[in-house]
Amino acid sequence: MNVPLLDLKAQYATIKDEVNAAVQGVLDKTQFILGPEVKALEAEVAEYSQCRHAIGCASGTDALILALRAVGVEPGDEVILPTFTFFATAGTVHNVGAVPVFVDIDRATYNMDPAAVEKAITPKTRAVIAVHLYGQCAETDELLKICARHKLALIEDAAQSIGSEYKGKRAGSIGTIGCFSFFPSKNLGGMGDGGMVVVREDEALADRVRLLRSHGAKPKYYHKIVGYNSRLDELQAAILRVKLRHLDAWTAGRQKNAARYDELFKGSEVGTPLALPHMRHIYNQYVIRTPHRDALIAALKAEGIGHEVYYPLCLHQQECFANLPSRSWTLAESEAAAREVLALPVYPELPAASLEHVAKFVKEFVTSKAGSPA
Numbered sequence: 001m002n003v004p005l006l007d008l009k010a011q012y013a014t015i016k017d018e019v020n021a022a023v024q025g026v027l028d029k030t031q032f033i034l035g036p037e038v039k040a041l042e043a044e045v046a047e048y049s050q051c052r053h054a055i056g057c058a059s060g061t062d063a064l065i066l067a068l069r070a071v072g073v074e075p076g077d078e079v080i081l082p083t084f085t086f087f088a089t090a091g092t093v094h095n096v097g098a099v100p101v102f103v104d105i106d107r108a109t110y111n112m113d114p115a116a117v118e119k120a121i122t123p124k125t126r127a128v129i130a131v132h133l134y135g136q137c138a139e140t141d142e143l144l145k146i147c148a149r150h151k152l153a154l155i156e157d158a159a160q161s162i163g164s165e166y167k168g169k170r171a172g173s174i175g176t177i178g179c180f181s182f183f184p185s186k187n188l189g190g191m192g193d194g195g196m197v198v199v200r201e202d203e204a205l206a207d208r209v210r211l212l213r214s215h216g217a218k219p220k221y222y223h224k225i226v227g228y229n230s231r232l233d234e235l236q237a238a239i240l241r242v243k244l245r246h247l248d249a250w251t252a253g254r255q256k257n258a259a260r261y262d263e264l265f266k267g268s269e270v271g272t273p274l275a276l277p278h279m280r281h282i283y284n285q286y287v288i289r290t291p292h293r294d295a296l297i298a299a300l301k302a303e304g305i306g307h308e309v310y311y312p313l314c315l316h317q318q319e320c321f322a323n324l325p326s327r328s329w330t331l332a333e334s335e336a337a338a339r340e341v342l343a344l345p346v347y348p349e350l351p352a353a354s355l356e357h358v359a360k361f362v363k364e365f366v367t368s369k370a371g372s373p374a
């Protein structure tokens with residue numbers, strides 16, 4: 001039985017008429033840049049995320065760049081972030097001229113360890129990026145306290161976590177500023193690239209983001225600062241507005257699938273994700289853990305079961321960051337996670353029989369390896 005990791009065709013089939021009509025609407029209006037669909041989506045995502053402001057931009061990567069610039073990160077500043085995340089979290093720090101300072105994660109949640117953040121702060125530290133990995137928030141209260149104490153901005157990289165919650169607060173609304181990605185594989189994915197920056201309260205901060213996304217011009221052709229061309233496409237916004245209406249139902253489907261996996265793996269050697277009671281986990285990924293990960297991958301490939309490693313190499317181990325200053329702390333939990341984690345299909349349209357098949361196959365394989373060396 002072939003089971004893909006994600007099936008966007010199955011999703012499109014359920015919303016085809018709505019999406020096609022929305023696209024046609026934009027084509028008929030021919031208002032392609034920052035038109036009414038972008039404006040409406042910004043209002044809807046702001047409300048969904050418990051924020052007053054939302055600013056559409058070209059990608060999740062650009063959302064991070066705009067956020068870093070808007071909170072005042074400058075060349076030479078240090079920005080603390082987990083080493084176990086998607087590349088963009090660090091690439092953007094580098095690209096604004098700042099220095100990424102990598103810290104370790106918590107073994108159980110794969111999110112940044114607040115105690116590690118505290119140890120990494122220096123007089124040059126300007127901001128901390130909390131990544132809400134796989135769809136669950138980082139320990140944000142702890143991070144907020146640390147950032148308040150040291151007067152640092154807290155940027156939420158919520159690219160994988162739109163709609164996830166920390167003690168009832170939505171991802172993106174907790175720190176200084178939040179970033180979403182609409183890459184097609186995210187829970188709210190466009191049909192192309194897209195992203196958004198959200199700001200809970202601070203109007204001046206939101207205005208800086210708006211300025212930066214259109215070359216820093218206000219009014220048009222008068223440039224106070226040097227910005228970017230990073231706008232959310234009107235066509236993508238129209239598609240995303242359709243999808244946002246379905247997001248909570250899709251999230252419920254992901255949560256149901258995750259709960260079923262948890263049940264099927266219970267008592268086995270398969271390490272299951274820890275969903276904390278004070279969080280709302282939205283399962284952008286359902287990530288298991290086993291020391292026999294690489295052997296399992298070979299077996300899944302042969303069986304036709306979709307899977308992916310997020311992420312096989314930590315950021316401090318990347319060739320492009322080989323020349324960063326050395327650290328006095330270890331990144332051992334991140335390195336262990338990079339060796340042992342594996343994402344399984346959890347998308348909402350996943351048929352129950354496929355999920356049962358995946359779970360049975362994985363459980364039997366991992367059980368057969370129990371006790372043998374990794």
Ligand SMILES: *Cc1c(COP(=O)(O)O)cnc(C)c1O
Pocket residue numbers: 059060061062085086088089131157159160181182183193194195
């Ligand atoms: C996807 C992702 C990004 C980047 O988003 P793009 O829209 O692909 O640029 C940034 N950070 C994390 C954690 C991501 O998962």
